[in-house]
Amino acid sequence: MKQTILRKYARLIARVGINVQKGQDVIIRCQLDQPKFVELLVDECYKAGARRVKVEFEHQPLEKIHVRHQTLTAMSKVEEWEKARLQYYVDTLPCRIYLVSEDPDGLKGINQKKIAKAGQKRFPIVKPYRDQMENKYQWCIAAVPGAKWAKKLFPDLPRGKAMEKLWEAILFTSRVTEDPVSAWQAHNEDLHSRCAYLNSLKIASLHYKGDNGTDLTVGMIPEAQFKGGGDTSLQGIYFNPNIPTEECFISPMRGKAEGVVYATKPLSYQGELIENFSIRFENGKAVEVKAEKNQALLEQMIAMDEGAAYLGECALVPVNSPISQSGLLFFETLFDENAACHLALGMGFADTIVDFENKSLEECRALGVNDSMIHEDFMIGYEGLDIDAVTRDGKTIPVFRRGKWAF
Secondary structure, eight states, X not given: OOHHHHHHHHHHIIIIISOOOTTOEEEEEEOSSXXXXXXXXXXXXXXXXXXXXXXXEOOHHHHHHHHHHSOHHHHHOOOHHHHHHHHHHHXXXXXXXXXXXXXXXXXXXXXXXXXXXXXXXXXXXXXXXXXXXXXXXXXXXXXXXXXXXXXXXXXXXXXXXXXXXXXXXXXXXXXXXSSHHHHHHHHHHHHHHHHHHHHHTOEEEEEEEETTSOEEEEEEOTTXXXXXXXXXXXXXXXXXXXXXXXXXXXXXXXXXXXXXXXXXXXXXXXXXXXXEEEEEEETTEEEEEEEEEOHHHHHHHTTSSGGGGBXXXXXXXXXXXXXXXXXXXXXXXXXXXXXXXXXXXXXXXXXXXXXXXXXXXXXXXXXXXXXXXXXEEEEOOOTTEEEEEEETXXXXXXXXXXXXXXX
């Protein structure tokens, strides 16, 4: 891929993604797949005014070694230096960039139960720090090709050509055009206008109906609103948390979901794929799951804590989005969730509550925003999905027909 195009992409992430301000620190978390691009990104962050940029490399094979050899006690312990680092992040609120490139099957065979138990023990210690940072800093998830990820998508191509094809797909869906900044401004305006219309309906519930068996009704929080595209942190800085993004999303009312929903794409969770699955809800809670592949992992996921079995997000994405039109199944949630309507189990978003700036996290959650240690999106959209909005005054208004916007 041409260096000039990659430089545009790096600049987009730094200036439109996190929109780093002069004097802010930046943390980049990534795999080992694209060190040259990481160099470009670090350079662009500094050019945008960053005070200091820190890169944290990760590597799936190392993670497997750690899990194999560490005791559960060692994996579960949050060391004092980790607490000090978290407190430093609370105090300084660095921008965060997450570059995804990992192999969708890269942790296959790992001891998932051990990881889950360690995460459950660590979370109560980490959570207070995380809550203190919620909605206060800029963050962005973007992607770069990894060799094994590329071969997963293009198994018949040589490694180099597969990587190039994945670069092309990432840049196309991320709107890296001649003028990416203008392209993103126009895209954000479209998403914001759609959210404004949805919010004007005063929706009480959404009814999902599909010829694949999906028949689910999800209740809304009266004080919640749809959001999409760019967002503004509590520091007053506008940023784009996902590159790419196509969704209008909202956090539903915890405890208000009835029926069954069928996933239409695989879910990559903890480095393994869960495929061909369905979830049945009663009183808002996932009470039954079925999966052709990795059902035990899906069951483990919804049992991570009390909130893991409840919905935290409803997101609307048409099947004619650029990602869907690419015809690719990415096996990566960042892309696949923006190719189809999706739901998320686990943590909801407090910033979907109107006037959340003047409310505490506890107040937002008391209104019905779900809380959990997980937030896992799974895709339910396809050409056969219809969605109706039932408004607070009893009207039924089409929102989606055959997988596309009905307005």
